[in-house]
Amino acid sequence: MLHERRRHAVLRRGLLLVGTLLFLVPFYLLLRGAFSSEADLTSATWHWLPPTWEWGNLAAVFDNRTVPLGRALLNSTLIAVSQTVGVLVLSGMAGYGLARIPYRWSNVVFWLITVTLLIPAAVTFVPSFVLVSSLGWISTLRGLIVPGLFQALATFLFRQFFLSFPREIEEAAALDGLSWWGIFWRVVVPNSGGFAAAIGTITFIGSWNAFLWPLVIGRTPESWTVQVALSTYLTAQTSQVSLLFMAALVAILPLLLMFLLLQRWIVQGVERTGISD
Amino acid sequence: MLTRLRGRTNRDASLWFWVFVGPFFAGLVLFIYVPIGWSVYLSFFEAYNTVTPTEFVGLANYRDMLTDQAFRDSLLTFVVFAAFIVPTTFALSLLTALLVARTRVMQAFFRSVFFLPVACSYVVAALVWKMSIFSGMSSGAANALLGLAGVSPIPWLSITDPPWYWLVIVSARLWLQVGFYMILFLAALQRVPVTLYEAAAIDGAEGWQVFRHITWPQLLPASTAVLLLLLINAFQAFDEFYNILAGFSGYPPYARPPLVYLYYTALGSGQNFGDGSAGAVILTVLIAVVALAQTRLLRLGGRD
Numbered sequence: 001m002l003h004e005r006r007r008h009a010v011l012r013r014g015l016l017l018v019g020t021l022l023f024l025v026p027f028y029l030l031l032r033g034a035f036s037s038e039a040d041l042t043s044a045t046w047h048w049l050p051p052t053w054e055w056g057n058l059a060a061v062f063d064n065r066t067v068p069l070g071r072a073l074l075n076s077t078l079i080a081v082s083q084t085v086g087v088l089v090l091s092g093m094a095g096y097g098l099a100r101i102p103y104r105w106s107n108v109v110f111w112l113i114t115v116t117l118l119i120p121a122a123v124t125f126v127p128s129f130v131l132v133s134s135l136g137w138i139s140t141l142r143g144l145i146v147p148g149l150f151q152a153l154a155t156f157l158f159r160q161f162f163l164s165f166p167r168e169i170e171e172a173a174a175l176d177g178l179s180w181w182g183i184f185w186r187v188v189v190p191n192s193g194g195f196a197a198a199i200g201t202i203t204f205i206g207s208w209n210a211f212l213w214p215l216v217i218g219r220t221p222e223s224w225t226v227q228v229a230l231s232t233y234l235t236a237q238t239s240q241v242s243l244l245f246m247a248a249l250v251a252i253l254p255l256l257l258m259f260l261l262l263q264r265w266i267v268q269g270v271e272r273t274g275i276s277d
Numbered sequence: 278m279l280t281r282l283r284g285r286t287n288r289d290a291s292l293w294f295w296v297f298v299g300p301f302f303a304g305l306v307l308f309i310y311v312p313i314g315w316s317v318y319l320s321f322f323e324a325y326n327t328v329t330p331t332e333f334v335g336l337a338n339y340r341d342m343l344t345d346q347a348f349r350d351s352l353l354t355f356v357v358f359a360a361f362i363v364p365t366t367f368a369l370s371l372l373t374a375l376l377v378a379r380t381r382v383m384q385a386f387f388r389s390v391f392f393l394p395v396a397c398s399y400v401v402a403a404l405v406w407k408m409s410i411f412s413g414m415s416s417g418a419a420n421a422l423l424g425l426a427g428v429s430p431i432p433w434l435s436i437t438d439p440p441w442y443w444l445v446i447v448s449a450r451l452w453l454q455v456g457f458y459m460i461l462f463l464a465a466l467q468r469v470p471v472t473l474y475e476a477a478a479i480d481g482a483e484g485w486q487v488f489r490h491i492t493w494p495q496l497l498p499a500s501t502a503v504l505l506l507l508l509i510n511a512f513q514a515f516d517e518f519y520n521i522l523a524g525f526s527g528y529p530p531y532a533r534p535p536l537v538y539l540y541y542t543a544l545g546s547g548q549n550f551g552d553g554s555a556g557a558v559i560l561t562v563l564i565a566v567v568a569l570a571q572t573r574l575l576r577l578g579g580r581d
Contacts, residue, residue, distance in 0.1 A: 008484060016376050020390045026402065026452060027393070029409040029418060042414065046421040090301040097297025102290050109298060116309050118568040119561055125536075126543045126557040127316030128308065130328040130550060150304035180293040209398035211516045212536070216544060227400045234404050235523045241408050248401045255396040263389065270395070270457055271464045 033245030072229040080207040086149040095158025139223040202269030320554040338555035351538035374462035392456035399516030465499035
């Protein structure tokens with residue numbers, strides 16, 4: 001029996017190592033491609049590592065006139081930051097109001113919000129496009145940012161979170177004469193950092209990696225996000241492959257850094273969003 | 278209750294309710310309810326190249342969509358895709374969760390490795406898959422590996438018989454998604470009471486028996502949730518199909534899941550917003566049915 005248990009442990013460790021290697025292969029290939037010269041990358045003989053490391057690819061990818069990578073990075077940053085802040089403020093406030101403030105139609109409003117969870121955002125891209133184009137927001141930052149600010153799932157999760165917030169603290173604040181506004185911003189918000197970080201990181205990742213909506217709305221190169229810029233040159237197959245890899249590396253670098261620093265919150269965010277969906 | 282605040286007038290409270298909920302709710306109405314309403318309206322009209330309805334056509338757009346072979350093909354493509362991606366992602370994420378949960382050495386490291394792809398976008402994954410792993414040239418990683426075994430290069434994406442492109446598309450999504458669902462399974466595993474395992478150990482249960490009779494029943498609610506999330510996400514697949522299959526000469530006529538089909542109908546050269554809206558309405562109804570079935574099943578699964 002002991003022998004068998006040992007064999008199981010070895011099998012488990014073996015599987016884990018094989019899985020780890022397989023999951024890291026795409027990152028390795030991305031790095032290899034980003035620092036290879038075009039000739040080495042397309043040569044028929046396989047090189048495990050670039051025979052010559054092309055550090056110049058990094059500068060070249062920002063110099064390239066046809067791929068406005070700098071502008072795309074700026075757009076993606078503006079969109080992801082403002083959507084993260086916007087979702088936290090709008091859904092945080094709405095979640096608190098729904099959880100705490102007594103109002104006769106509160107349940108109806110809550111129902112109208114949660115029922116939209118049944119309709120995935122991706123399916124509504126045609127109707128949303130119709131609306132945004134009649135507002136004249138095509139190819140503008142407004143058109144890229146504003147429709148993504150109203151996340152029913154985030155509001156739903158904030159409401160659940162605030163329902164479990166200790167009432168005693170809020171009651172003490174009310175006795176001190178604070179209004180709902182004061183209680184929320186001065187007592188509740190400072191004590192909700194962890195939950196906000198979980199929702200915030202997940203929102204940021206979703207926003208940075210979003211593709212369909214930015215593709216539909218960003219019609220001019222000036223309004224491309226990083227993902228749309230990459231995709232345009234990937235599907236057109238015109239630019240150099242090694243530069244494509246370098247651009248992709250630059251595009252995922254901010255998120256990889258975030259992963260290393262904030263993984264704890266991201267994991268919590270995944271747990272919360274996945275379970276309640 | 279917040280006694281002091283409750284003492285104030287009702288009107289005061291409803292005012293504060295709208296101060297807190299109003300901005301979000303107004304946005305939700307404007308960007309979800311209004312578009313859907315407009316789209317339902319538009320779906321009864323002719324609307325080429327314009328988002329203002331031109332001529333009332335009744336149910337013609339719906340008839341167009343439902344009799345359109347390409348639309349039905351897109352639903353079939355979704356079924357094939359789901360048949361590939363749902364069981365494989367489910368099995369792999371459960372397996373990695375079990376492996377990571379059982380390991381004592383470098384658990385955080387292994388968890389991070391499987392979770393890391395969640396940071397990548399579909400576009401970046403599509404790039405690596407298309408230009409490196411499954412590049413049709415002999416310099417592609419898969420072909421280089423096959424070359425060692427004397428197999429000549431396979432054009433993974435440019436032939437349809439055998440349909441290798443499914444391997445490319447499914448493996449890309451698998452890599453991106455497994456870590457996400459692994460986290461959900463890990464969280465569920467942590468909620469299994471330790472006493473259950475202790476009781477099983479006392480009864481002499483081993484390995485597979487423990488999984489079959491203790492772990493699996495406890496994972497059932499999470500499993501149901503994961504299955505239906507997988508299904509709904511597969512229904513919305515767009516990014517990897519578009520980025521892997523669209524090329525210099527446009528998107529091939531095959532392998533178009535519903536959103537890709539809708540994208541080319543409404544926003545492609547046709548700009549047929551009437552048909553596009555009808556298609557969106559049909560898909561929304563289909564998804565809502567699946568989602569309602571999901572909540573039903575979840576209730577049956579004993580979740581609250």
